[in-house]
Amino acid sequence: MRKCLALLLLIPGMVMAAGSNYPLDDVDIDLTDQASLQNGAKIFMNYCLGCHQMQYQRYQRTFNDLGIPEDLGQQYLQFTGEKVSDYITSPMPAEDAATWFGAPPPDLTLVARVRGPEWLFTYLRTFYAEEGKTFGVNNLVFPNVGMPHVLEPLQGTPRKQYNERMVDGSMQETNVFELVVDGNGALSPDEFDATMRDLVNFLEYTGEPSRLQSEAIGKKVLIFIVIFFVLAYLLKKEYWRDLK
Structure with a gap:
């Protein structure tokens, strides 16, 4: 219990902390989509672990729940x-991680429950190149992020592209921008979004691995309560009928 409590306190103040009001994107979470969960596990093991x-x-537990032969x-994996x-x-020693990143990267077992899937989905897709930063990148959801864009080989290199408008006869940049990917990633934008959905789906699963089982048991309990209520009501009527 103390370890879990410490984790909840540490995550907001470390690498995954948020300090932006950037609008979050919706993400389709489906814990019954085993193919999505398996792909999310593969991405986590290869790029995050x-x-x-x-x-x-x-x-x-992960292999068994996700239908992966051990x-x-x-x-x-x-x-x-x-x-x-x-x-x-x-495998990264905590002391080395603290030296390289300023603090050990947080444990991600419960990150989806702490931050929410929409936050994670948007965060993973809004890194962009920015000179002068420690790892050469920043993030729209978490400004001044303290981690590299490890998924850049898949996404490519996103950059801020500012729009222009006519002001006093000349074109000037506005504060409105969009992220433009340079196209050197292994995945197309749609494929990358789908892959990040799978990764977030997996992180949502690890936050509560027994969720589907609990929901199934809960439905059975409710059915039992309804049947018991009907039987109890009929028994009550039969009992009080003899007392009248």
């Missing part, structure tokens, strides 16, 4: 020789 970890989530999961029963931890 180098810095971040999920120290409250086990590989074995041998394939160990072959393609475990890279540092952990056991399938181990927690999902980052």
Whole structure:
């Protein structure tokens, strides 16, 4: 309990903290979409796990819930020789991470529950190049972000492109801008958005792995209560009829 409490307190003040009123985009979360969850797990293991970890989530639980055979999961989603029963931890030493980033990157087990899927979906898609920053990038959702754009090989390099308008006979830049990707990424814009949806879907799953099971049990409990209520009501009527 203390570890979970500490995590909730640390995440807002560290790498994933938000300090912007940038409008958030909707994202279609579907925890029954197993293909999406599997792809999200693959993206997390390949692009996020180098810095971040999920120290409250086990590989074995993840593979079983997502329908991934354990041998394939160990072959393609475990890279540092952990056991399938181990927690999902980052190979990066915490001391080195603190030196390089100013603070250890936060654990992401509960980040979707803390920040919300819309925040994550928008954050992952709004990095842009900016000279003078430590890692050469900034973020619209989290200004002065303290992490590199690790998904740049997939997205390409987004840049701010300011619109222009005629002022006193000459064209001048306005404060209105849009992010323009240079097209050197492995995915198209639509494909990248779909991939980020899968990643957020996976992060939403890890925030509450038993959610679908709990909802299924909850439905059964409600059905039981309704049936019990009907039987109890009929029994009451039968009992009081003899007392009249």
